[in-house]
Amino acid sequence: MAIIELLLRRTARLLLTVLLITTIVFVTVRVIPGDPALTIAGMEATEQQVSAIRARLGTDQPLGVQYVSWLRASLRFDFGTSYFSNERVIDLILQRFPLTAMLALLSFALALTLAIPIGVVAAVKRWTLWDGLGLLFAQVGMAIPGFWLAIMLLLLFSVQLGWLPLFGADTPLHWVLPVIALATERAAVLVRFVRSSMTEELDKEYVLAAEAKGFPVWRVVLRHALRNALLPVITVAGIQFGYLLGGAVIIEQVFSLPGLGRLFLSAIHGRDFPLIQGGVVFIAVVFSVINFLADVLYAVINPRIRVG
């Protein structure tokens, strides 16, 4: 029951959020300079051509009229067609989403695989060399911008050593560098989180009691403390996954990967309004769904919430 109620509450909130964001984006992209008709017509176009294109796109209509018709169509899940390619926005997004989702998912998996052991070790071996190394990783990882790391990895492994391919997404090898570049910063953030959460857990009485009884430290950590410590991490991880989708935009650019990032970037450059709008809705929905799943997961693992 609790989950259904959560689902309903979240759906309502999602709808409100999407409405709010799309309205803001709708106004913003039309208020800033730039006219898609001019971009399509190019530098040598005449007035008449430009206004003909504007009429075809519907951008000559008053802002309010455009907004209402967009809203009406999108309620029927019709997000229009791209101004430039004339393809359906929904098709364009769904073509690109698998790659970006895969990139984010793999990076997320790598980030967790790195962050949990490092964070746990750092917490257990607090104020030792191990802890120091873990914190150093976190500090450096957060300080290095993802795109810079991406370029450095590309220069070292693809250019200098020639071990990995330069561009594209045809083989598993193509994924190695983008995933590392994207995962590092997230892993760094999560290490600090896991460490502090674990530290808190280790200071609790049951751990101290267990240790006093002579249980080996690692058994206490793995059997009891870890699960409790990871609870708050799940919520944070959900938000971090959202960051991954954002970071993927830049990483796709560096590694020439045909994902959502490059699609939306060129949409913004060209003021492809329907594609920008559709993209915003899509990202908002994905983000909300992921956070919802994180909450469900949290509820499943934490019996206290399930009961209440």
Added chain:
Amino acid sequence: MRRLPFSILAALIAASIYAGGAPEAARPQGDTLRFALSGNPDTLDPQATQGTLTFQVLRSVYDTLVEPDHDGRIVPALAESWQVSTDNLSWTFQLRRGVSFHNGDRLTAADVAATFARLLDPGLGSPHAKEFASLREIRTPDEYTVVFELDHPYSPLLSSLATGWSAILPRSLIAAQHDFAAHPVGTGPFRFEQWIRDNRIALLRNPDYWIPAVPIVERVHFNIITEVAVQVQGVLTGDLHIIDMVGPTDIARIERDPRTRLDTGLSSLVMVLAINTRRDPLSDLRLRRAINHAVDKQSILDVAYAGGKVIGTFMDYGDPYYVDLADLYPYNPQRARRLVAEAGAAMRTLDLVLPQNYEPHVRAGEMYQQMLAEVGFDVRIRLVDWSTWLADVYAGGNFDLTVIGHTGKLDPDGRLSMFESDNNYVGWTDPHAAEMIRAARRVAGFEERRALYRDVLQLLAEQVPFVFVGSNYRYIAMRENVEGFHMDAKLDTYDLRRVRLR
């Protein structure tokens, strides 16, 4: 339950490996030409865009009635020959026989007529419709004859027919509302195979091409790569055969490497510092001349544009209509300062707008700012993105100075028609120049037209709505085993028909 977080993690990893581990063919092998395209085309419909990227791809998929040869002269292509009536009003083209489209249709006059009917259809809203505004009707007296009947003489017609947007489409597919934007079908040397957006466009050799034994390579892959550094690395490692983005710092490296070579030529771009003549104080000719004398054009070309040639006119060096005006405004800061003092105008801070996505223009803009400061102008730089530049600067006239390159045109009318009225971004016109531009459209003889355009170019240079800096060198890097590559300089497109990989 106890190990849940780990099992979820393991499931995640397993799922990702499973989904990610479906490799297609790795690096394409064999007779595939791998070309770096510097961006994803908006569309593959030749009639619906101005985008250079579109035509760089479609040059290999479509043919035009006529085409430019390696020296820029217009020669037969799908039309074997043509005649112009003495009043310059009717142009008759004889079509080549035995040409077929990639869908099997045989090329006839009806296809040509349908193609231009589509281009002029207001429903399509083609940005190229105005070039055919003089067209009254297209007649097809027999299967292989097409007659373009004009309302008034229009000499640039032949050049228009040689450009990418005059590509001939099959009538049957036009009638069927075929989606040319995603699936181009032409008569060209290569058939369209696949377009993975933002990744690559694949073309396959057309075995029935109308030139025997052409094309030579089996496939062409246009790999879409927006980063200069990645393109350069790609050609150095051999992942790419030809790239057209080479930064100034990469030139030496490519020349030094025995596996790559550099194809260098003067581009058909005219790099300008454009001046808004509508606004005070730059409506004062003396100040515009001062700006022109203040600019060290060769340094701008060398530092910002990786080398080039000073030309001083709005026509590129290789053009038959080129006039040498390079010495009209030599670099002379003292003279510039005198002109500024003479004008005695109330100076204000000038708004120099730069398109931030074009790094060379931004570098040039910073140099202009310094050079102008030395003779007494106070210039502030404003960086904008390309859409903003088009709307705010080019269409809106909201600038004092801006930096841009004007692309080459097969016919001089393409560059100069904008000065027929002051409805252009620099706000410049001249009654005499406007009259000559109109006259040059009506006369057919080259010498006559050249005399008219020479005067227009002279006026344009003297009146300084632009500082004509010059044309830059264009660098194309390729693997040493690439043979037969040719660039249509004026059109910025690539002729891949005779490319061979040794």
